[in-house]
Amino acid sequence: MPNSPSLDVLAFGAHPDDVELSAGGTLIKAARQGQRTGIVDLTRGELGTRGSAELRDEEAAAAAKALGLTVRENLGLKDGLPDDEERVILALIGAIRRHRPRTVLANALHDRHTDHGRAAEFVHRACFLAGLARIETHEADGTMQEAHRPKHVLHYIQDRFREPSIVVDITGTEEAKYAAIGCYSSQFHVPGAAEGQVDIPTASDLATPISTPDFMAVVRGRDITMGRYIGVASGEGFESQTPLGLNDLAHLL
Numbered sequence: 275m276p277n278s279p280s281l282d283v284l285a286f287g288a289h290p291d292d293v294e295l296s297a298g299g300t301l302i303k304a305a306r307q308g309q310r311t312g313i314v315d316l317t318r319g320e321l322g323t324r325g326s327a328e329l330r331d332e333e334a335a336a337a338a339k340a341l342g343l344t345v346r347e348n349l350g351l352k353d354g355l356p357d358d359e360e361r362v363i364l365a366l367i368g369a370i371r372r373h374r375p376r377t378v379l380a381n382a383l384h385d386r387h388t389d390h391g392r393a394a395e396f397v398h399r400a401c402f403l404a405g406l407a408r409i410e411t412h413e414a415d416g417t418m419q420e421a422h423r424p425k426h427v428l429h430y431i432q433d434r435f436r437e438p439s440i441v442v443d444i445t446g447t448e449e450a451k452y453a454a455i456g457c458y459s460s461q462f463h464v465p466g467a468a469e470g471q472v473d474i475p476t477a478s479d480l481a482t483p484i485s486t487p488d489f490m491a492v493v494r495g496r497d498i499t500m501g502r503y504i505g506v507a508s509g510e511g512f513e514s515q516t517p518l519g520l521n522d523l524a525h526l527l
């Protein structure tokens with residue numbers, strides 16, 4: 275039997291901060307509605323140009339509070355995603371069975387960072403395989419895990435634009451989402467840092483495409499663009515590799 279209540283939504287990210295950037299508003303909205311939400315980071319992002327794995331651990335914990343998550347964990351897989359696919363898939367199956375989510379959110383199917391597409395493929399495969407009882411996985415205490423297959427697997431949109439299958443209205447969560455992103459002060463430009471108003475203890479001076487002031491304008495612009503698809507102020511887009519169903523047309527915005 276599962277050791278804890280099932281999650282409603284479980285998001286996977288190849289690196290800490292992947293989920294915040296692309297699905298943070300969706301998770302915040304779900305949590306505000308009383309749903310149980312979580313994030314499983316595959317790696318600690320130790321190959322990142324700025325910051326360190328230890329600092330990103332701290333940032334991820336702060337972001338989890340900002341998002342209102344029920345649970346957050348890190349699988350500690352090698353950044354760059356190791357070639358041992360069996361190890362990766364079994365770790366993902368274990369996380370899916372441990373948290374037993376109804377809906378899984380995963381990395382973009384294709385993106386600028388090659389880890390994102392690979393993580394998307396691994397999570398999609400693991401969601402199916404987690405439902406096969408003959409694949410055995412265990413908790414840390416040796417307890418056998420029960421098979422579980424999430425009902426929905428959605429892929430959030432990241433750096434590269436992709437046409438969404440659905441858009442979630444995140445109007446009203448924007449500032450909370452950007453505050454969660456701002457927890458990663460080693461990775462992103464935080465307003466006030468230049469004036470000494472924000473403490474960034476170990477952030478590198480090396481600039482990256484996501485550390486410039488313009489990057490957050492891109493994130494905000496994408497949220498506005500996705501919102502326009504459905505006639506709301508802000509939205510987050512997702513792709514599905516399978517058809518999505520509705521009980522009736524009344525649920526359409």
